Amino acid sequence: MLTIPDLNRLKVFYVIYKNKSIVRAANVLSVTRSAVSQSLKALEDEIHTVLFIRDSKKVQPTPSADSLFKLMGPFFQELESALHHIETGRKHPTGHLRIGAPLDFGSDHLTEIIAKFINKYPTVSFEVVLGIPVKQLDLLAEGKLDLAFIDNGDMFSKS
Numbered sequence: 001m002l003t004i005p006d007l008n009r010l011k012v013f014y015v016i017y018k019n020k021s022i023v024r025a026a027n028v029l030s031v032t033r034s035a036v037s038q039s040l041k042a043l044e045d046e047i048h049t050v051l052f053i054r055d056s057k058k059v060q061p062t063p064s065a066d067s068l069f070k071l072m073g074p075f076f077q078e079l080e081s082a083l084h085h086i087e088t089g090r091k092h093p094t095g096h097l098r099i100g101a102p103l104d105f106g107s108d109h110l111t112e113i114i115a116k117f118i119n120k121y122p123t124v125s126f127e128v129v130l131g132i133p134v135k136q137l138d139l140l141a142e143g144k145l146d147l148a149f150i151d152n153g154d155m156f157s158k159s
Contacts, residue, residue: 009043012036013051014076017069021058041128094123100136101128110149 002157016025018034022114026033044051050061051068101110106128114126129139137149 003152005043005046007031009039009046009073011076012039013043013065013068014072016040016052016059020061031060051159075105093121093157096125096127098127098129098144098146100139100145101130102133102136102149103130105149105151106130 011098012025012029015028016022019025019028022036022040023033026036029036040051049064050062051065052061054060099110099114105131110128118124118126127143129136133148133150136145136150139145140148
């Protein structure tokens with residue numbers, strides 16, 4: 001069975017490759033040069049391949065390193081992008097919200113509230129369904145609405 005190399009070592013490899021230097025990689029990763037060298041050596045031992053030709057100032061990637069970076073580069077870039085998106089989402093709401101409301105309340109109050117919200121959080125979109133409360137409850141129960149404003153005028157007409 002194929003063993004996937006340690007992801008921390010792959011991250012170290014990725015940073016070394018991008019920076020073409022063990023010293024710069026150590027600075028980026030906030031670890032010692034020795035820790036980066038040891039991690040690289042462990043990765044090379046793990047995959048039985050030399051990844052860099054080392055000299056005193058920089059490292060030269062081998063064809064194996066080029067192949068591994070070609071594979072790992074998009075993964076780490078996508079991961080960085082996704083983590084940035086997650087962090088941004090915590091600070092600023094994003095997504096799509098489906099809201100149901102009675103016609104009068106929706107037209108008189110909800111549209112103004114939603115417009116102000118969108119001005120503040122433009123990455124949130126809304127779908128508003130206006131109608132009678134019984135229909136709103138059905139849509140909510142079916143998972144077609146995330147939130148419904150219901151008045152009690154028509155609530156008890158449905159068993």
